[in-house]
Amino acid sequence: MIRAGGVDGPLSEDTLGGYQAAHQRPPAFGGSDGFAxxxxxxxxxxxxxxxxxxxxxxxVRWREGADRPAGHLETDYLAFGATAEAALRPLLSLTLREVKDHLERLIEARGERAPG
Structure with a gap:
């Protein structure tokens, strides 16, 4: 798999690519299943x-206090392109809210919710 490292043009910090460029790390989310x-x-x-x-x-799913992954979820293909970079470009333009919505749909599809 090829991971996105950067973007061609400026993206706002509320997009996946813009956040990565500004913070030099991937964004993290708390899922409705209680995991990060x-x-x-x-x-x-x-x-x-x-x-x-x-x-x-x-x-990538992390358990509380864990220093290594505890599993993962992945979407179906969301974009296609003639090159890997072209396929990644639309994903890097997703807002962080849209990215979080994808995560929540994956959690819901697995039937996992946080206790309580």
Whole structure:
């Protein structure tokens, strides 16, 4: 998988790419299942049978106090492009709210909610 490292043009800090550029780290979210997640925009290392690269969001799940991942969730492909960078560009333009909404849909699909 190829992870997004930067963007071509300036993005506001409330976008995935803008946040990464401003803070030099991925954003993190608290999920409704009680776990913390960091997120990266990722793309396949090679093109699919149709010659396009697919890009998706990869959420790494962290347990409280843990120094290593405890699992992950990933979206289906959200964008495609002739190159990995072209496929990643629309994901880097997502607002952090849109990214969080993707996380919550994945948690809901797994049927996981925080106790209480």
């Amino acid at each position: 997640y960091s997120v990266a925009a990722s793309a396949d290392e090679g093109p699919g049978a149709d010659g396009r690269y697919g890009a998706y969001l990869l959420f």
